[in-house]
Amino acid sequence: MPQPHLPIVAIVGRPNVGKSRLFNRYAGERRALVEDRPGITRDRITAEVVVGGRRILLVDTAGLAPDPESPLETAVQAQAEMAVAQADAILFVVDARAGLLPEDEQIARTLRRSDKPLALAVNKVDRVDYAGRTSEFHRLGLSPMDEISAEHGMGCFDVLEALVAAIPPTLDAEPVRDDPRVVRIALVGRPNVGKSSLTNRLLGEERVVVSDEPGTTRDRIEVALEKGGAAYVLMDTAGIRRPGRRDRPAERGSALMSVLSLERADVALLVVDASEGLTDQDAHVAAEIRERGCAVVVIANKWDLVSAGEQGSDAKAVLDQITHGLRFLPDVQIVPLSAKTGARVARVFPAVEAAARAGQRRISTADLNRWLQHVVASNAPAASRGSGGSSRPVRFLYMTQTDVRPPTFLFFCSNPGAVQDAYRRYLENKLREAFDFSGTPIRIRLRARGDRDDSSRPSTPPSDGAERGRGRQRRGSRKRAQR
Secondary structure (H helix, E strand, O other), rough: OOOOOOOEEEEEEOOOOHHHHHHHHHHHOOOOOOOOOOOOOOOOEEEEEOOOEEEEEEEOOOOOOOOOOOOOHHHHHHHHHHHHOOOEEEEEEEOOOOOHHHHHHHHHHHHOOOOOOEEEEEEEOOOOOOOHHHHHHHHOOOOOEOEEEEEOEEEHHHHHHHHOOOOOOHHOOOOOOOOOOOOOEEEEEOOOOOHHHHHHHHHHHOOOHHHHOOOOOOOOEEEEEEEEEEEEEEEEEOOOOOHHHOHHHHHHHHHHHHHHHHHHHOOEEEEEEEOOOHHHHHHHHHHHHHOOOOOOEEEOOOHHHOOOHHHHEEEHHHHHHHHHHOOOOOOEEEEEOOOOOOHHHHHHHHHHHHHHHHHHOOOOHHHHHHHHHHHHHOOOOOOEEEEOEEEOOOOOEEEEEEEOOEEEEEEEEEEHHHOOOOHHHHHHHHHHHHOOOOOOOOEEEEEEEEOOOOOOOOHHHOHHHHHHHHHHHHHHHHHHHHH
């Protein structure tokens, strides 16, 4: 299925002029990191927005620096320039507080050579003493030129609406963002394990900045692609560090964005460094995936650095160590590969498809209850103790599936609080064995017939209003008892 082309508007400018703050203003959410330090945005960030009744794809870019100094800065500039080349219109942002700088003039000369619609936004005019500086930007020879304040919203949408109106209407198309046939894949893991290299290898192009410097990717990058007739969206994310090691605002924001990507993903690719083996931090990221209910495939990257050993003993030891460390992710598929050489990368998408199907799998109520009768008859739950010391068997009445992503099952029984953790694990293992839920978490909820909540473990915390209501009931019962 070909991806329709949405009109693309790229926000460009030198570093630290407020591009990411303006992008967040347009997107209506904090998609790009904002920090008062140049160079925070390193990759393109995109968002679909509606402007003047037209849907467009807005792209936030890293700052265009005319003379990048380091190899990493050079790679960042290549990404920004690629975004400009692919754009249908360009919003050039400059800084009124700093005034017109030679870098602005050099960027403007480059942009004037393009025949694409172009608008100039003079940002940070929220103070009267800065507003007078805008006249000097007429020297750039760009029009229209508008004064804006990304921080307070002044003039932001006027300049964008005028720019979008200049885009030929033939570029409009309906988006496929919510198409259920599109599998959303989040690449997650600790920093510097090769997530961006794998993203580029899967895409077949240098779409994401790759550097030996850890933490190069700080934002969430989304790219659509097709493979074997199936449609995917790849979401490359910043590495997730331990909470105690997130000592900079940018790193804390990056970790949050990685978690938000897991919320939106159908499948997570957990990328680990096979040459180092599974670390505690890898297990922490895996726990985040499980907590979010996301299906998962484990990628053992840098497999080219793993010695085959005698009869493959070293390779087997690495796989065994990863499997043991992730034993709380039952039946997860591990794909050893090398993003650098491309070896075994072809195995990724079949594994993703299998995990996505498992996460979306629904089982009929009739099949579930036939299964329930069999597993309970094979291994009955332990009896519960009554108030007088007598034993009462826990009876399972019936069950149903209530949700997918992750598959969630509701069991009705006589005494949910008496069902032990070991029996919950038994039910989960038997569900996986019977219905093939490999690679996806399973949620099991227990409920007494007629009750609205699992008496042993609420699936969600009680609301403040519900908690206050229960508090009033308890206080009323104590007063009645005292009377």
